[in-house]
Amino acid sequence: MTVLPVILVLSGPNLDLLGQREPEIYGRETLDDHVAAMRRAAAAAGFAVEHQQSNAEGELIDAIHRARGRCAAIVINPGAFGHYAWGIHDALATFDGPVVEVHISNPNARESWRHKSVVAPVATGTIAGLGGHGYVLAIEAVRRLTAPGDRPPTLER
Ligand code: CA2
Numbered sequence: 572m573t574v575l576p577v578i579l580v581l582s583g584p585n586l587d588l589l590g591q592r593e594p595e596i597y598g599r600e601t602l603d604d605h606v607a608a609m610r611r612a613a614a615a616a617g618f619a620v621e622h623q624q625s626n627a628e629g630e631l632i633d634a635i636h637r638a639r640g641r642c643a644a645i646v647i648n649p650g651a652f653g654h655y656a657w658g659i660h661d662a663l664a665t666f667d668g669p670v671v672e673v674h675i676s677n678p679n680a681r682e683s684w685r686h687k688s689v690v691a692p693v694a695t696g697t698i699a700g701l702g703g704h705g706y707v708l709a710i711e712a713v714r715r716l717t718a719p720g721d722r723p724p725t726l727e728r
Pocket residue numbers: 584585586588589590591592593597648649650651652653673674675676677678685
């Protein structure tokens with residue numbers, strides 16, 4: 572049996588409510604829909620997806636700790652934690668593989684308190700404002716970031 576490398580996908584607070592409110596900002600798809608799309612994209616690229624949603628910062632930090640040395644990459648939509656949760660920043664800084672930050676909306680086009688990301692400084696890259704498609708793009712980014720000889724030029728240094 573082949574064991575596929577695992578991408579840990581983390582979803583922060585309130586993202587469990589996707590599809591139920593504010594569809595004009597976050598779309599009509601549920602979090603389960605996004606995870607299913609990521610699993611399909613990941614399987615096609617030879618990865619497995621492990622997903623965890625939590626409304627508690629400590630649970631997300633624990634999940635990042637468990638990923639160290641075990642998961643190939645982390646894709647994280649930290650939700651509102653992304654704007655102030657330095658514990659998540661510090662945990663991600665201890666992770667050796669690529670970290671892709673995803674936001675469904677474009678926080679930079681919204682209220683000023685959403686303009687700061689404490690995850691961005693420890694992320695390999697950020698995808699924002701592209702709706703749910705950003706999640707699938709994040710899987711493609713992980714594929715490229717983990718493929719020898721297929722890394723974006725800015726990371727070849
Ligand atoms: O655009 C994103 O993905 C966000 O990470 C979503 C967060 C927000 O605080 C960030 O600034 C940007 C909020 C997620 C809340 O999700 C809801 C889902 C359904 C209804 C209401 C909120």
